[in-house]
């Protein structure tokens with residue numbers, strides 16, 4: 001059959017093949033067709049307990065009734081996209097909510113985490129230029145960081161295998177040890193515009209950065225007239241038990257980037273910024289066709305309100321403390337873990353055995369896990385997951401670790 005015949009025939013059954021998707025991911029073989037709460041289901045009806053949340057995205061779980069109602073309301077109104085040439089109530093309400101609940105004076109919307117960080121880098125450079133510093137363009141990231149896969153964010157990502165095939169990346173980006181003395185030597189007010197930091201490094205192995213270090217970094221950046229960008233794309237919006245991780249630390253950044261769970265699975269990212277940065281930006285300085293459109297913004301407005309609910313945050317903090325105890329006991333009982341790190345609903349478990357076969361054995365038993373490096377398992381359950389269900393997940397995990 002010719003392509004043109006196939007293209008017009010919407011009734012023809014389409015064969016689905018994994019090979020038709022460019023092979024940049026190793027995917028598990030099961031074909032997922034449905035979600036409900038903390039479970040995903042494949043096309044044979046097998047249930048999988050979700051300890052990944054689509055990599056820290058579906059914090060409210062799957063098939064959430066509130067999310068569904070908002071989507072239905074937007075579809076009813078018929079306006080999914082307008083472009084950023086026009087005002088929409090949903091975008092303005094979401095931005096106003098974020099401004100009212102943060103340090104920021106305004107918000108830039110985009111479509112993903114990497115885009116949010118790329119935008120923050122541009123904003124930092126724009127701010128420096130607006131101050132008259134022609135050479136103040138440097139971006140400093142930290143050892144173990146992950147900020148995305150686009151040329152700027154990849155330059156700020158400390159993983160050789162991700163970077164090497166794509167060199168040269170964006171110039172002017174340096175990766176520095178997580179050490180104030182090293183940073184003191186590097187943060188030249190004439191050449192460095194911003195430092196970017198994840199309060200908990202997610203992909204880098206779930207490393208919770210020392211609060212004293214983070215406060216020292218804030219002081220140093222103030223002293224050197226360098227902006228501090230806090231990347232909360234993975235650890236933000238409730239995952240640590242605080243709506244913003246920096247709030248829990250008592251830090252006031254210059255910009256914060258968020259994305260993943262913002263609309264519980266619809267693509268949206270944002271840069272939250274305050275006056276010195278926002279004052280430097282003018283129409284035409286940055287743009288995106290889709291960013292913050294009516295559908296994603298309406299869903300995100302609903303989701304951020306839910307994720308900031310004090311009762312949910314308290315549940316995450318309390319259950320997180322309980323999880324810490326359970327994981328410590330599991331480590332002692334099994335002898336299969338070398339270390340555990342994390343807080344709230346974000347944990348990294350260093351394993352003796354490589355993580356990949358453990359994840360494969362868990363998958364076969366209907367438990368979804370993800371890694372953070374070759375020897376680290378990462379637990380990112382939906383924030384709605386109960387203690388009982390987490391206990392069930394840990395029982396399967398213990399079984400699976402025992403088979404290694």
Ligand SMILES: Cc1ncc(COP(=O)(O)O)c(C=O)c1O
Nearest residue numbers: 112113114146147148202233234
């Ligand atoms: C801390 C952090 N920053 C940035 C990103 C990039 O986000 P995205 O995959 O939406 O581009 C991620 C993704 O895992 C992340 O964890």
